[in-house]
Amino acid sequence: MQNAVCLVALLLTACSAPQSRSDAALTASExxxxxxHAINPAALRCNAQRTWNPTLRxxxxxxxxxxxxxxxxxxxxxxxxxxxxxxxxxxxALTWRMVRATIVDGNxxxxxxxxxxxxxxxxGQPLLLFRAGFTPRPGQADSCLQSLVAAxxxxxxxxxxxxxxxxxxxxxxxxxxxxxxxxYFNVQDDAELASWRDELRDDPAATxxxxxxxxxxxREAILQPGGRDPQGHVVVHCGGGMHRTGMVVGVLERCxxxxxxxxxxSAYRRHVAWQSDAxxxxxxxxxxxxxxxxxxxxxxxxx
Numbered sequence: 001m002q003n004a005v006c007l008v009a010l011l012l013t014a015c016s017a018p019q020s021r022s023d024a025a026l027t028a029s030e031x032x033x034x035x036x037h038a039i040n041p042a043a044l045r046c047n048a049q050r051t052w053n054p055t056l057r058x059x060x061x062x063x064x065x066x067x068x069x070x071x072x073x074x075x076x077x078x079x080x081x082x083x084x085x086x087x088x089x090x091x092x093a094l095t096w097r098m099v100r101a102t103i104v105d106g107n108x109x110x111x112x113x114x115x116x117x118x119x120x121x122x123x124g125q126p127l128l129l130f131r132a133g134f135t136p137r138p139g140q141a142d143s144c145l146q147s148l149v150a151a152x153x154x155x156x157x158x159x160x161x162x163x164x165x166x167x168x169x170x171x172x173x174x175x176x177x178x179x180x181x182x183x184y185f186n187v188q189d190d191a192e193l194a195s196w197r198d199e200l201r202d203d204p205a206a207t208x209x210x211x212x213x214x215x216x217x218x219r220e221a222i223l224q225p226g227g228r229d230p231q232g233h234v235v236v237h238c239g240g241g242m243h244r245t246g247m248v249v250g251v252l253e254r255c256x257x258x259x260x261x262x263x264x265x266s267a268y269r270r271h272v273a274w275q276s277d278a279x280x281x282x283x284x285x286x287x288x289x290x291x292x293x294x295x296x297x298x299x300x301x302x303x
């Protein structure tokens with residue numbers, strides 16, 4: 001079973017391959033924002049670290065090949081006509097398991113926070129929007145999510161829709177908010193809001209549809225969840241807090257807060273672990289262009 005041993009080594013060392021990393025701390029301006037809103041940054045059990053590993057897919061392909069070789073050595077044969085399909089299934093499964101391990105087991109929280117101009121919580125406090133990826137152990141007392149709840153977050157927005165196994169994390173998040181008297185929105189419960197990024201990636205002509213979906217996410221899931229002012233601060237995340245989250249928060253920064261391009265572009269690059277053009281992390285130019293082209297009138301209220 002030497003190949004299986006090698007596969008385990010691949011899974012355990014996936015994060016040691018060449019990759020783009022970021023610092024684990026919030027920016028100075030984010031820390032000041034929290035202090036100004038009576039939140040102690042040191043009390044948050046979250047970090048701002050994010051990692052982009054460009055070798056995961058190659059590692060998954062090597063792992064799939066190793067598994068098929070082990071199966072063959074054990075006398076389990078895959079019909080020739082099914083070999084390519086079996087290999088693809090294994091590659092996809094291993095890729096997304098390693099992505100989850102990088103984000104969750106690696107504790108890559110990708111935390112950030114912005115104030116949303118002119119929006120208040122149900123008790124009249126200025127609204128803070130935290131951003132993140134999936135974080136470990138949502139239901140445990142010492143977790144990142146629990147510390148956000150302790151800081152006044154009462155609504156969670158889960159933008160993730162994809163092949164990474166996350167159902168257990170989403171259930172734990174929803175239960176955490178329910179126990180705190182808060183609310184939770186899972187984009188997978190609404191087909192239109194779940195599919196917009198994949199459709200946009202596959203078909204640039206789907207831009208207008210994607211813009212309408214993002215506008216709904218912002219209006220109905222973030223600013224007015226359930227048609228009401230949020231009960232407390234809000235946290236929004238996707239898988240790793242990079243792409244869907246980066247686009248939604250970027251649109252809010254540009255269209256609602258009126259932030260200049262330098263601000264929302266810098267935030268997008270930072271949260272996808274961009275270091276330089278030579279080390280772009282998860283940077284996707286199309287995502288940044290989407291933020292810049294977004295029709296702000298879709299958000300209403302004169303924005």
